[in-house]
Amino acid sequence: MKSAVIVFPGSNCDRDLAVAFEAVSGRKPEMVWHRETELPEGLDLIGVPGGFSYGDYLRSGAMAARSPIMQAVAQAAARGTYVLGICNGFQVLTEAGLLPGALMRNAGIHFVCRSVALTVENRQSAFTSRYEAGETINVPVAHHDGNYFADAQTLDRLEGEGRVAFRYAEAVNGSARNIAGILNESGNVLGMMPHPERAIEKLHGSTDGRRMFEGLTEGLLARV
Amino acid sequence: MKARVFVTLKSGVLDPQGKAIQHALEGLGFEGVNDVRAGKLIELDVADCTSQDDIDAMCRKLLANTVIENYRIEAIG
Numbered sequence: 001m002k003s004a005v006i007v008f009p010g011s012n013c014d015r016d017l018a019v020a021f022e023a024v025s026g027r028k029p030e031m032v033w034h035r036e037t038e039l040p041e042g043l044d045l046i047g048v049p050g051g052f053s054y055g056d057y058l059r060s061g062a063m064a065a066r067s068p069i070m071q072a073v074a075q076a077a078a079r080g081t082y083v084l085g086i087c088n089g090f091q092v093l094t095e096a097g098l099l100p101g102a103l104m105r106n107a108g109i110h111f112v113c114r115s116v117a118l119t120v121e122n123r124q125s126a127f128t129s130r131y132e133a134g135e136t137i138n139v140p141v142a143h144h145d146g147n148y149f150a151d152a153q154t155l156d157r158l159e160g161e162g163r164v165a166f167r168y169a170e171a172v173n174g175s176a177r178n179i180a181g182i183l184n185e186s187g188n189v190l191g192m193m194p195h196p197e198r199a200i201e202k203l204h205g206s207t208d209g210r211r212m213f214e215g216l217t218e219g220l221l222a223r224v
Numbered sequence: 225m226k227a228r229v230f231v232t233l234k235s236g237v238l239d240p241q242g243k244a245i246q247h248a249l250e251g252l253g254f255e256g257v258n259d260v261r262a263g264k265l266i267e268l269d270v271a272d273c274t275s276q277d278d279i280d281a282m283c284r285k286l287l288a289n290t291v292i293e294n295y296r297i298e299a300i301g
Contacts, residue, residue: 059289066286095289102291109240149237149292174238 001220003029003045006073008064008092013050013195017086020197021047024213034067044220045082046073048089050142050195060103060145061091070096082126082216083189087143090181090191099184099191100158101150107174111144115206117169118180118194122162125187126219130211136169137208139194146193148175148182158182165190225272227279228298231288232263 003021007014014031021029029047030040039046053064064070070092077083077098085093093099106112115138120131131137150158155176158164166181173193181192196209233239239261246260266287268279279297288295 058287062286062289094291102289104238104292105240107238107240109244147238174240 001025001027001044001217002040002042003027003047004032004040004043005029005047005049006032006034006069006089007049008034008051008053008067010053010055010064011049011051011088013087013197014047016195017047017049017197020200020209020213021045023200024210025217032069034064034069037068037072039069039072039076043076043081045084045216046076048073048083048085048092050087050089053088053092056145059091059095061088061093061095064088064092065095074098077184077189080186080188082220084127084216085189085191086195086197087141087146087193090193091145093189093191098189099182100154101148101176101182103145103193104147104149105145106143106147107171111142112146112173113140113142115140116172116180116194118166119169121164121167122183124162125165125183125190126216127183127190127212128165128215129219130215138199138206139196139209140198140204140206141172141194143173143193146173146175148179148193150176155179161185163187166192166194225270225274226300227268227270227274228300229266229268229279229283229287230263230296230298231266231283231293232295233261234292234294237292 005014005018018029091103117136120135123133163183168178168180196212199206199209242261249257283295
């Protein structure tokens with residue numbers, strides 16, 4: 001599985017995501033600086049990592065979403081390349097229009113930094129194929145602006161089309177319908193606020209995130 | 225030419241910062257503060273030939289997230 005991780009100024013979870021990609025797929029991803037205009041050839045998976053790109057200036061992910069590399073990422077997504085946006089990466093994907101809705105300031109104002117229970121709502125995508133439907137998993141969150149918002153019509157469509165990938169088992173940040181992660185229409189782009197790359201080895205306290213990367217590796221290897 | 229762009233959350237969108245400010249004002253003893261919503265002011269200094277459409281495009285493409293925000297442009301000479 002050939003993968004890449006985009007790095008913006010202020011990204012700080014890029015290396016953890018790279019470690020997760022390599023630990024599970026056996027292959028080191030390429031780290032791609034946001035100012036590049038082209039991605040490496042033949043990518044199966046692009047990671048958009050967490051952090052504080054551009055210091056969260058203006059809006060979280062707003063300026064990163066307009067970086068030169070994001071045009072290439074959008075084109076790759078349109079061609080079916082898998083894209084995984086985590087935390088700030090999710091914010092970047094909504095700002096870039098690759099996923100609907102927006103992430104706002106947490107309803108309770110506080111920066112939330114703890115392990116949360118998520119239910120896996122949709123196991124039809126490569127991202128979630130190694131989970132059971134309705135399974136509860138534990139994954140850490142660490143964010144200030146994770147409150148997912150979309151208008152009622154969009155929310156109904158997401159639910160109706162089975163595009164809610166993960167839901168918080170209890171209120172965490174005020175997200176509409178407790179949505180923690182969503183898929184695009186074609187199911188190859190996933191954005192989520194929790195950090196699965198921080199739940200892949202025993203030392204992390206939870207290995208529940210590992211199966212996302214295993215599902216991707218499996219699914220993408222099977223595509224060749 | 226200077227232009228000022230006011231970016232505010234759409235009504236109906238939760239503004240926890242506004243609420244926090246409201247509570248702080250009440251804590252200072254101000255009564256009758258019914259609601260507070262906090263927005264942003266972005267001041268632009270642009271070439272005189274910049275059109276209203278250009279500034280509008282800046283707002284739509286970057287300065288405001290139109291999913292959750294409104295914007296208002298004031299051009300000042």
